[in-house]
Amino acid sequence: MRASLEWLKALTGVSAPAAEVAERLTSIGVEVESIELRGRGLDGVVVAEVREVSAHPKSKKLSLVRVHDGEGEVEVVCGAPNVPAPGGRVLFARVGSTLPNGMAIGEREVAGVLSRGMICSETELDIGTGSDGIFVFGDADPDASPGTPVAEALSLEDAIFELGITPNRPDCLGHLGLARDLAAVYGVPFEVPVPRAPSRGAHAGEALFAEGMPRIGLHFAGTISEIGEPGRLLDVGVTIEDAERCPRYGAALVLGVTSAPSPFWLRYRLHCLGVRSISNLVDATNLVLLEEGHPIHGFDLAHVRGRRIVVRCAHEGETMRTLDDIERALNVDDLLICDGEGPVALAGVMGGADSELRDDTTDVLIECAYFDPRSVRRSSRRLGLHTDASHRFERGVDPNAIPRVLARAASWMARLGGGTVVAEAIDVVAKAIEPVTIRLRHERLTRLVGTPVDSSETRTILERLGCEVALSDEAGAPDVRFDVKVPTFRPDLGREVDLIEEVARIRGYDKLEPRVPRVRPSRTGTPAPILFERQLRQAAAAAGLFEAITYSFVAPGALAAARVDAHAVPLKNPLSEERSVLRTSLLPGLAEAASVSARHGATDVALFELGTTFHRTPAAEPLPEERRALAFLLWGAPERWLGDRRPYDFYDAKGAAESILSALGAGPVEARLDDALDQDAPHLHPRRRARLSVGGHSFGSVGELHPEVAEALGLEGRPVYVEFDVPALRAALVAAGLPQAHALPRFPATTRDVAMLVDEALLAGDIERALLEADDLVESVSLFDLYRGEHVPEGQKSLAFRVRYRDPGATLTDARVDRTHAALLALAQGRFAAELR
């Protein structure tokens, strides 16, 4: 919504700089998003009188115009087709001035003739949309002598506010409603002006409601039956067939109008407020819309067949052509305005093409109605037709302002179009909407606001906003209580608390005294699972992984490609097929993130995500199952140090997993082959994967992606993927308990190395465990070398272990170590057919 400061000033009498008014409006919830100053930067553009027009010697399209700009006569070359005859007044940009579009006016030769300045069009000055010719003062425009600056001559100075009006405030979608709030915050009285017939030459806002103008009086009835011009008998009727959707409908007639361009002040005001000027008749309806916030519609009476208005719902299959010339398919939920034969408007949304106001319109039927907001919203959304009218009707206009708005519209129509208002008008009330009365307990107000408020101030504020406030007659009430009758232009005020907000709002939130609640220690604090996830994330980052956050919705094809559960929860209204189901795994998202990075030149990625996956549940469950998972993807060959590059492999991933668990204080990570991974992790390479567990509790899997999965996901090479089941991991760690400290050994250890050739299929971990468990003196066994190649037969590998022996109770003798070690070697030979080296 755009609003004119000059208009608001005229309606309220408030006179303050734009920035201040903007701040006050914002402070009461009418947010001013930006301010656009109008009529500035036009120094050097003045009114000039045409003195002489002659032909250009070389060009037929150009003419030479001598103008008097108040200082002297100047000759300019002008290309416009509508240069007025001598005596006509135009807008002239002097040499040295700059136009709003940035054009600097200098002396320049046009087709061989020196032009000293420029005669301007509305578009060039950004004061209107007329661009097919220069601006020429007409009879209706103000008198201004040559040399008068344009801003003064045409009263251009204004500040236009771009407002963010919250959907609960339909009254603020018109200048009257804004003015009421503005007056309230400035503490000045406000009265809705009585519609009067404006005198000729009046500027909107300034003299609009001035005294001394004839007051328009409409006599409302169910029908109009009056002799208009001699010999023309009017007989107009309105029938409402659906009182729920259309509780009230009013109509007035203005006869004998002539369609013409609007006077400049109106065109300029509409231009500033972002509305295109069409004609005086259409502009009149828009002017009232912007003023009252109540959309009205003008029908060409000649095209209202049967001179009847019927408000009804559409029939199934019915169509109508709207103003925008589109044939619309309607359904039974759409409310229509019909004439004696068929639809002429989509109620509250858009008029029909056949009955719109046009150049040859002479008689106008003005509609001013109240439509059920929901009904309008449904039609508007279903048809994708959001208009200035639907915007207001779906928020709720004032049903009880209809007579006034109608009178106002009729008076403007008559004033601008030169017609006469038929004194008899129609007002059909199918269902009355009465103002509600709300009891306001002042103690409640103080309690909710938290800062004392004077009850007389409360009363004043509510009255300024248009409420009728009476002291409640409630007997024995412990505090001041008011009965507040809320005007119907404020449909948002329905409960006591709404009134409390009004008082707090108009007083200003800045008048409240901030206070901090008493400390109340929390029993729960941050729950452990949430803290655990935070630790996990931090550990993952510390292990060299970068956190990604990917969308929860993915393409069904991506799940299939990743060989994860493709029986996913679908969205009913996805944005696209690419994001149409909820992910069952983090893999597709991470793979896509990796691809994005690769496309932008990354040669390696190490990404992790901790997020939710979604899984279908049986009907008895109210919701799908949500699981929390941590996954990471290592892909490419990271540069380790100065060109030392090696692709990520299984052991990098396992190492990252180990380092994450170590940061969490967990015991050693066990990685083991497990054929059940065929079912649990089919996305992993069947020969290059492992189940991860800690303390015997399984919590995830690690492995190269299955080559076909990698291919399908567009990841070349051998990406490695790890997934943790977060709750399972937490449970495993909880089960394991906190790591415990031990006394340090008092006796020294002795180490012995053993190297052996074993079959390739044997697992180092199995041998390690066997050695460790072979004797109590063995404190630790660690693999320190793995070798294949020269001197090692095909199908075998060389493993070297370092065994540490210690007797916690005594210093070991060499002899004892030798004996134990020999037994270990024998065990390796016996159980693993190891060939000692």
Added chain:
Amino acid sequence: MSDPVTRFEEGLARVTDAFGPAFAEAHDEHALRTANARFAGPQGELTVLMKSMRELPGDRRREFGQAANAVKQAVTEAFEQGLLRLAQLARAAEMSAPALDPTLPGRGVRPGRLHAITRVRDELVDIFASLGFDVAEGPEVDLYDYNFDKLGFPPDHPATDMQDTFFVTREEDGAPATTLLRAHTSTVQVREMLRRKPPFAIVSPGAVYRRDDDATHSPMFFQIEGLMVDEDVSLSDLMGVLTLFVKRLLGDDVPVRFRPSYFPFVEPGGEVDVGCTLCRPWAEGGAERSAACGVCKGTGWLEVLGCGMVHPVVFENVGYDPEQVTGFAFGMGIDRIAMLRYGVPNIKLLYENDIRFLSGF
């Protein structure tokens, strides 16, 4: 062939003459050790000589033994001095050698990084936790009832239709209730209110979903919402808590502005603006308010929070008596704070996961 005595004497003399120059010629430790081995090693000249002493006549052995030991000692001392000399030379050379290149990259594990949203979420949660708020989470797919009805959204509120909210299909599974991807984390507030008894204070961070996908909207984003319910929580409390929060988050000097606004589930409702963190027009050395500021567009203010007093309808819907308890609620976009904090120009960057972005700051 000369006799053993002569050979011994000659040998000893040769060693005596040779070891000094040989050690002096050695310019590194290896050469020195080689030279030393030539004399004193297991096969060294001196060693061999000393082994040959048993061939000498018995009466001269003692004399020659002393002589040989003297030479041996001299060789050992010279060798050790040689070592010392070389070490000193090496140290001196090291001290005058070119400095190492400290600009070469460091070696070792390079940590990754937490996503900007995670960092900001943790920070926000920590601030509220220290103000006494419990952290609560809830499902991302939730009931329509929790997302809209319980919060007092009228049935035809624009947010409730297919245009703005993602609905989840469960017909195939035969589930009767309407489910959706939560449009705000208020669903968690509803769940907590149904679960708890006042007084309590919670914040609920998490992913939320709206059907908007354009330059300034992401269909998934992150929110944190807060709720405090007690017998006498007021608008003034709300302002006190949120002012404290903003100052903790952005600094004591940042101005805070409360202004009325509208959300269906609060009344009175408001929004909180903070002084623009980019042009800082309020601060010493800050810029003039200017429309050129890409963040505040010259207003000097940034909108960061929506808030208000919990609407009585919401309390009624969860079985609280609005005459007995009052409460405030607030919510903000974690993404927005992250974008302000790290100068992220476009929300889409947050979800593209380009490694250059993730590792860039």
